[in-house]
Amino acid sequence: MALPRGVVIHPDELGDLWLSRLKHSDIRTVGLHPVGGKKADESLEALRLAVLRGDFDKKFATLRQMGIEVEYEMHAMSWLLPRSMFVEHPDWFRMNEAGERVADFNLCASCDESLRFVAARAAELVKILRPTTHRYHLWIDDVRDSFCHCSKCRKMSPSDQALLIYNALWKGIRTVDPAATQCYLAYQNTEPAPTNVKPEEGIFLEYAPFDRDFTKSLADEACDKNVHEVAPLPELLQCFGRREAKVLEYWLDNSLFSKWKKPPQFFHLEKEVMRADLNFYQQLGFEDVTVFACYLGEDYEALHGAPDIDAYLKQ
Numbered sequence: 001m002a003l004p005r006g007v008v009i010h011p012d013e014l015g016d017l018w019l020s021r022l023k024h025s026d027i028r029t030v031g032l033h034p035v036g037g038k039k040a041d042e043s044l045e046a047l048r049l050a051v052l053r054g055d056f057d058k059k060f061a062t063l064r065q066m067g068i069e070v071e072y073e074m075h076a077m078s079w080l081l082p083r084s085m086f087v088e089h090p091d092w093f094r095m096n097e098a099g100e101r102v103a104d105f106n107l108c109a110s111c112d113e114s115l116r117f118v119a120a121r122a123a124e125l126v127k128i129l130r131p132t133t134h135r136y137h138l139w140i141d142d143v144r145d146s147f148c149h150c151s152k153c154r155k156m157s158p159s160d161q162a163l164l165i166y167n168a169l170w171k172g173i174r175t176v177d178p179a180a181t182q183c184y185l186a187y188q189n190t191e192p193a194p195t196n197v198k199p200e201e202g203i204f205l206e207y208a209p210f211d212r213d214f215t216k217s218l219a220d221e222a223c224d225k226n227v228h229e230v231a232p233l234p235e236l237l238q239c240f241g242r243r244e245a246k247v248l249e250y251w252l253d254n255s256l257f258s259k260w261k262k263p264p265q266f267f268h269l270e271k272e273v274m275r276a277d278l279n280f281y282q283q284l285g286f287e288d289v290t291v292f293a294c295y296l297g298e299d300y301e302a303l304h305g306a307p308d309i310d311a312y313l314k315q
């Protein structure tokens with residue numbers, strides 16, 4: 001059986017065009033992804049308020065009628081731990097390589113108070129942003145080399161620090177949703193498997209191969225970049241198991257190919273790469289695959305016509 005497929009789009013892109021595409025597709029899940037970067041906390045808060053107001057009620061009802069699930073995939077750390085907390089609690093924040101506590105990214109993963117605080121905030125957040133699948137995707141900050149260098153954290157890899165945070169978030173979320181699972185996002189610095197921290201039972205693997213070559217299949221052993229990118233997979237799958245193991249891919253990510261800047265560029269889907277990758281992931285035992293599909297909405301069609309993406313949308 002083919003892997004169930006999903007798409008991840010920006011909240012403002014979920015409109016008539018995408019709903020019509022989804023109606024005639026085999027897509028099983030829509031992930032809403034508030035824009036990341038420096039204002040990730042603001043875009044997340046805007047989405048939270050919009051869902052709270054009921055702005056998405058009709059769209060979600062339409063998706064439900066189609067049998068399509070809704071999830072949220074988002075860089076949540078700056079919302080979970082507002083930088084303004086630094087004044088009162090500098091020790092909750094990370095230490096940079098120069099030995100200074102800084103309120104730029106992430107947190108001190110060895111600070112129990114900080115972890116308890118973000119766990120409680122996660123519980124608050126998911127009272128509103130509640131996926132229909134019980135699968136949660138609250139991610140740490142989207143910045144390389146943004147981990148803690150305090151005397152305790154220094155002994156841990158970025159992956160171990162990230163897993164401590166994800167374990168804490170899961171514990172918070174399950175107080176609201178006892179059936180919750182939370183991802184460990186293997187992405188950039190956190191692609192190597194954690195070694196000294198064990199995942200709690202509700203943690204699943206989400207693998208996002210951002211540093212890959214998008215023009216070659218991951219199974220292409222002549223592509224050094226992709227060989228390097230997939231090297232951590234056996235250990236990741238061993239650490240987290242295959243249950244709920246999920247791929248987050250970029251085959252349809254026209255925001256990436258447009259360098260996250262509008263207007264959207266013309267998009268060409270590398271169908272052979274995508275098919276070979278899907279086969280590769282299936283053989284490894286992944287259970288689920290989703291893909292960023294941002295910058296392919298109404299403004300795209302107005303400029304370039306309908307994108308040729310049925311090879312992904314229809315199985």
Ligand SMILES: [Zn+2]
Nearest residue numbers: 108148150153
């Ligand atoms: Zn620390």
